[in-house]
Amino acid sequence: MTDTTQTGYALDEADRETFRRQGFLTFKVLEEEEMVRAWRTERLALMDRSNAVYTEEWAVSGNTNISNYDRHLDNDFLADLITDRRITDRVASVLGPDVLCWRTEFFPKYAGDEGTDWHQADTFANASGKPQILWPQDSDFGGTLTVWTAFTEATVDNGCLQFIPGSYTSMNYDETKVMEYRPDSINRNRKEGGVRRGFFGYDYRELRIDPDFVPDESQAVPIVLRPGEAVMFWSTLMHASYPHSGKTEEMRLGFAGRYVPTSVHVYPDTDVVEEYGGKVSLERYGAVVVSGENRFDHNRIATQTTTGHPFRAH
Helix, strand or coil: CCCCCCCCCCCCHHHHHHHHHHCEEEEECCCHHHHHHHHHHHHHHCCCCCCCCCCHHHHEECCEEHHHCCHHHCCHHHHHHHCCHHHHHHHHHHHCCCEEEEEEEEEEECCCCCEECCECCCCCCCCCCCCCEECCCCCCCCCCEEEEEECCCECCCCCCEEECCCHHHCCCECCCCCCCCCHHHCCCCCEECCEEEEECCECHHHHECCCCCCCCHHHCEEECECCCEEEEEECCCCEEECCCCCCCCCCEEEEEEEEEECCCEECCCCCEEEECCEEEECCCCCEEEEECCCCCCCCCECCECCCCCECCCC
């Protein structure tokens, strides 16, 4: 499923082959100084939630605040980032010309925070218990393309991502199973393979198809990024993160944009998303066309932010 149209940032054949083999690819979105300068301003702007699409009182839970999903729907900088051709041309090289961004999320990791469990996501039913994306039945694909952009430095010491290359072709987890949410388990020093891990109040091991399955961490590679750099990967790739060692008080922050073809059904038969101990109403939600055009009528589409800033598809 590739688009042969070449643009300034489309993947060349060598990058396509690397992505097919590994399931991930790193690249630069913004210069480091540009990202540092932008985040210095935008972190203050994001404290104003008056135009956010999700009601904060519903969503705050433990150390996970799902009201901070989809801040691109009210923030101009994030709206322009998810539609930046340095991202969308590369995404369209894999997914085809017509692409939606269906969700964004911030991933902070503070000094002393545990690492994230090894996991894979196909339908994203893992926490909510209900599929959040469904590909057409005749499709050989699944999951989403995630572009995780480093807003701060991401290192092994402060909790960067880890991937097991090539592991995106088969699922080791059953998302139809139910994980129990235990907010008091967060940062409680549960260890796997000697590494402190958790999943934001869940235990992702509960979804393993084979209860004896153990990820082969000897194959894992760290994804070290500077501010402004990004990694694009299949959500079905086995991925995790290191703990934040606490050697510095600076948090690690990533911003994830999640992309699918316009043919994928987003939030089917869903009006409220409940997960991580909170819930958000989708009343004001809309997916964003970031590349090509939308020829389907099964998804809610947002053409501008809540403040009137237009989304620009390429």
